[in-house]
Amino acid sequence: xxxxxxxxxxxxxxxxxxxxxxxxxxxxxxxxxxxxxxxxxxxxxxxxxxxxxxxxxxxxxxxxxxxxxxxxxxxxxxxxx
Numbered sequence: 768x769x770x771x772x773x774x775x776x777x778x779x780x781x782x783x784x785x786x787x788x789x790x791x792x793x794x795x796x797x798x799x800x801x802x803x804x805x806x807x808x809x810x811x812x813x814x815x816x817x818x819x820x821x822x823x824x825x826x827x828x829x830x831x832x833x834x835x836x837x838x839x840x841x842x843x844x845x846x847x848x
Contacts, residue, residue, distance in 0.1 A: 775799075782835075793817045 775792065783790045795810045796803030803809060818834075821827045 788833075791817060791821065 779790045779792050782788065793813055794801040795805065795813050797805030821832055822829055
């Protein structure tokens with residue numbers, strides 16, 4: 768799991784540096800270092816919480832947010848708009 772987490776971290780850094788953008792990485796229950804059991808509900812809650820943090824707390828307009836996911840997380844990004 769350490770290798771996967773490191774690759775994800777390196778990928779997020781590459782996005783930040785190459786595109787000169789801010790990046791928010793989200794971890795999900797049961798994946799990587801986050802305790803818990805992986806389930807659709809937990810992933811949905813964390814995804815929605817991250818999106819709400821960006822749009823409500825930081826007041827970033829939704830149209831300025833690019834959501835990127837890998838594997839099953841791609842489906843969740845479709846539901847945020």
